[in-house]
Amino acid sequence: MKKVLVLLAKGFEEIEAVTVIDILRRAHVKVHICSIDKEFVEGSHGITIKSDVRLEYIDINKDIYDLIYLPGGMPGAANLRDDARVIGLLKKYDKDNVLLSAICAAPIVLSEAGLLKDKEATSFPGFKDIIDCNRYLEEVTVSSGNVITSRGPATAMELGYKLLEKLGLGAEAHDLREDMLYNFLLEKKGKA
Structure with a gap:
């Protein structure tokens, strides 16, 4: 079974967290x-989520994950960026070639860790000039090496499916696109 760690800090974007989860x-x-702090984490729009684990209990030398995911939102992304433990965790898992993903404002966290310098990336438009990456692309999702980035709340579903594909669960991604009416939405939008 694949394992994913989703890092939440106060002020995270609820749609980006819950949709992908x-x-x-x-x-x-x-x-x-x-x-990264308390058991209950309040999002940027006042929705509180109970965490399964707190960062202090993650042992980066023993806990194995296939993907680390960072939802955006402000000040959530800034809170992740400014936490030395988060930066250390990302550097360690990057060294182990674990998949890393960030959406919206959260690529600033990967940038702070120095993990985008040789990568292509995207983000919420307002963070384009803040993240230090090799090449910025205005795409729904951008995959570059072990890093997958995305634009914002409206792109969270597509990112969730893309992450499944990156985890080797392409058939599941395909089925969920159908079951959740995502393909239906795209078809109708294309006819509009």
């Missing part, structure tokens, strides 16, 4: 919602 769990991925 939900899609991953529908595909039977084991997702650990990890707070």
